[in-house]
Amino acid sequence: MPDQEKYNEADPMAGAGTEEEEMQSAIENRQFDLGTMEGETLVKGERLADHPEAPSADERVVPRSLWQDAWRDLRTNPIFIVSSLLIVFLVLVAIFPSMMTSTNPLNCDLSKSQLGPTGGHPFGFDTQGCDVYARTVYGARASITVGVCATVGAALVGTVLGGVAGFFGRWPDSVISRVADIFFGIPILLGGLVFLSVIKNKSIWIVVAFIVVLGWPQLARIGRGAVITAKEQDYVTAARALGASNNRLMLRHILPNAVAPIIVVATIALGTYIALEATLSYLGVGLRPPTVSWGIDISAASDSFSVAPHMLLFPAGALSITVLAFIMLGDAVRDALDPKLR
């Protein structure tokens, strides 16, 4: 009986066979008095109720947390598999564009202006005579960088501010919520046209900062709600009653229980931020050449769409696929973290 030994090792009482044995071991161990013996036999009964088939420790189901459960769901979800493979591919392209093409996207030849796809140049050439395939490949870097950095930034700012508002309530909540409302009220394109047209030297980080500034209120609202929900739970009161400090309550008891909705919204927002970067670049207030960006290329190609549609279709297609991949990932993560929403 290997499992019995296991139990014996852990607790001299629990796994003993007969009443007599149990009595004997109790006396030997001098661990428990007669009064507790009765309780002990009941405990055994309860253990049986716990595990109807009384499996040994080895057979027991491995304990799973919410994250492990979610991961199990995700692994079998085709939407997650497709979207995450796409994203892994896009990220690799963004980091190592030379892996996909040996052509320099800035090495252009005006004599090939607007030529269609030919051998060695599968996507053709744009108005400047640059290779569209190379530009599409190199454009991934700008889009992914802006999307990921803006999301991380907005999620951090939003979680911290939303968390503080939700946890402390009262005036910190009022101040943060009103400020969030103000930023929420700024139409994002109008804000982009106004703010970004003022700044002359537009690096990628200016665009990221702009998206963070206008994007955090959405995540702060979600975070605030999630923190308020988690704060009301009994286990937070219990932790407080057992002497946990505010910091510990926030970081260890509330945050892990509030972070799921933030992750879901942030993943979906990532897709929209990539689209936003392209939109801003299209309008001429986002990224500027020589930075290679899908938005810039779409903008340049739109003038001569009827003559050379390939110039528009390839960067636009890449943009759509990227945005779609991130939104699909967000959906899959939401389904896994909150199955009730499905």
Added chain:
Amino acid sequence: MSTSSTSAQPRAGRAGTGTGPLLEVRDLRVEFRTREGVAKAVNGVNYSVWAGETLAILGESGSGKSVSAQAVMGILDSPPGFVTDGQIVFKGRDLLTMGKEERRKVRGAQVAMIFQDALSALNPVHTVGAQLGEMFRVHHGTSRKEAREKAVELMQRVRIPAAKERVGDYPHQFSGGMRQRIMIAMALALQPDLIIADEPTTALDVTVQAQVMDLLAELQDEYHMGLILITHDLGVVADVADKIAVMYAGRIVETAPVHGLYAGPAHPYTEGLLQSIPRLDQKGLELYAIKGLPPNLLRIPPGCPFHPRCPRARTICREVDPPLFEVTDETGTPVPGRASACHFWKETLHGE
């Protein structure tokens, strides 16, 4: 059932200041400021607990028993709850005048609380081992590995079978009784001097209730702790409590040593509670019930708050709020520890 222990070293004398009671609540008043008005949840409550003693606070929902315990623990939701008056003297020091940080250090280490619903009182995202170990890590700065060993030790103390294997499990994987044991282990972790158990067995089924209560009583005896047991279950109280305080509408209406109260209640409310317990020898008869509902705390009736439901109510009850009268036996000698907030306690107790 015996609660003595043969193996563990009793820690008698560790708790308390030696002379006074461990905890003394004096004239505690708590109110909730709501949109509808001010609800007076606790109105001048006095009680004391000595080391090794069990005080049961008895009362129906809304009588203020949980709120007074939350005030002692300092976990009252504020707003809307406010302690407006009174003192909570723990080991000779008033908790209410203590600084926030100082008070936090008292919680868990010296006063701990057991909650009614152990499933919702345990954090679902951490394993029970991590939550038990947290007590040591926060208060003693123990290392992760050592904290885990202590967690296993604690789980064995509260007799969770296969503690070593189950220390990495999550709360939802335990049965109700086991979860409550974990809750008890958490409260016990730092060997506090006082444990407040807020309806610790209400969420459990009857067979498990007895086990959990016995375990609690045994551990209390072993560590010589003070225990405040908040409950509405008269059956739970009889076995484990030393003395009882009955609460109604935010005040204590009767205090008594446990056997005195069962033998002869001195307040009509207590009398009604005892009569409403089903008894085998009264099979077939209609079960007594106290008529009406507890008063709305926004509008506590004038005079004795129990008078609208009281079978003994007379004119004076509607006008004068009775103080806690000292209760005497038939010969007129005061009974220690007994008091009743009823104008007609004599008639109630001695049956006129």
